[in-house]
Amino acid sequence: MSHTVVSPQPSASLTKEVLRVDGLRKVYNEGKPAAKTAIEDVSFGVDKGEFVCIVGPSGAGKTTLLRCISGLAKPTSGRLSFEGKPLTAVPEQLGLVFQDYGRSLYPWFTNAKNVGLPLAARGMKKAERAARVSEVLKNVGLGHVEKQYPWELSGGMQQRVAIARALSYRPDLLLMDEPFASVDAQTRFDLEDLILTVRRELGITVVLVTHDIDEAIYLSDRIVVLSGSPSRVREVVDVPLGSEREQVATRASDEFLDLRRHLLELVMPHSA
Numbered sequence: 001m002s003h004t005v006v007s008p009q010p011s012a013s014l015t016k017e018v019l020r021v022d023g024l025r026k027v028y029n030e031g032k033p034a035a036k037t038a039i040e041d042v043s044f045g046v047d048k049g050e051f052v053c054i055v056g057p058s059g060a061g062k063t064t065l066l067r068c069i070s071g072l073a074k075p076t077s078g079r080l081s082f083e084g085k086p087l088t089a090v091p092e093q094l095g096l097v098f099q100d101y102g103r104s105l106y107p108w109f110t111n112a113k114n115v116g117l118p119l120a121a122r123g124m125k126k127a128e129r130a131a132r133v134s135e136v137l138k139n140v141g142l143g144h145v146e147k148q149y150p151w152e153l154s155g156g157m158q159q160r161v162a163i164a165r166a167l168s169y170r171p172d173l174l175l176m177d178e179p180f181a182s183v184d185a186q187t188r189f190d191l192e193d194l195i196l197t198v199r200r201e202l203g204i205t206v207v208l209v210t211h212d213i214d215e216a217i218y219l220s221d222r223i224v225v226l227s228g229s230p231s232r233v234r235e236v237v238d239v240p241l242g243s244e245r246e247q248v249a250t251r252a253s254d255e256f257l258d259l260r261r262h263l264l265e266l267v268m269p270h271s272a
């Protein structure tokens with residue numbers, strides 16, 4: 001049975017920019033024969049509470065861009081700022097979710113322990129940690145798996161645990177790299193709706209990389225479309241689909257199909 005997911009409408013109080021990417025350029029192995037320019041020149045901003053997806057052809061540098069934003073890779077040039085401050089290391093208030101949930105969870109720890117790891121690393125006391133772990137596992141619809149291990153769960157449930165872990169320390173910004181690419185279609189829809197709900201309930205800002213144009217439209221307030229490698233921003237597309245999204249009706253609407261056509265024209269190789 002389908003259900004409607006209500007996302008927040010941007011309001012005056014939600015228009016503060018939390019992330020700014022300015023003239024970002026990234027060259028791997030600079031100065032060496034194997035030098036590779038992954039990102040040529042990328043600029044965009046993300047407002048507080050916004051859901052922004054990044055799409056582009058394979059090899060366009062989407063993962064590289066997320067790694068730079070998360071502080072895991074150093075840009076060759078350009079500026080990154082998070083909450084108004086230059087971003088030079090992994091920000092405390094950042095949550096990260098990658099595609100490969102199988103490798104991101106420790107199989108020898110229970111789900112509760114996996115979710116609590118970032119809290120322990122931040123020095124949170126045991127009782128407070130246990131309460132927070134229960135709360136975030138409930139947020140992702142997994143209140144009953146605390147004592148189980150990741151390998152006892154389905155792929156979609158493991159990814160929920162990974163999302164719970166990223167949410168455990170209440171990040172201001174959640175970065176997700178192809179987070180739903182390894183699950184079946186139905187689970188993918190469920191996880192998309194979950195992340196919209198979590199975003200609404202916790203008021204977080206989300207930047208998500210995806211190959212899937214339809215997913216980007218369904219989730220986003222705005223979509224940053226990258227060109228082929230080395231990437232530039234082709235266009236930043238507004239997604240005026242309103243706050244209520246529902247998997248079947250939203251994807252069948254004329255507005256959705258118009259956006260889909262426009263985005264496909266932008267990312268198809270012949271238009272690069």
Ligand SMILES: Nc1ncnc2c1ncn2[C@@H]1O[C@H](COP(=O)(O)OP(=O)(O)OP(=O)(O)O)[C@@H](O)[C@H]1O
Binds near residue numbers: 028029058
């Ligand atoms: N650590 C690295 N060292 C050298 N080159 C790299 C490294 N990581 C990525 N690259 C290269 O940078 C380019 C962009 O890679 P990246 O993974 O960021 O693209 P992507 O858009 O995420 O790709 P895909 O959609 O296929 O996942 C590619 O040509 C890739 O081979």
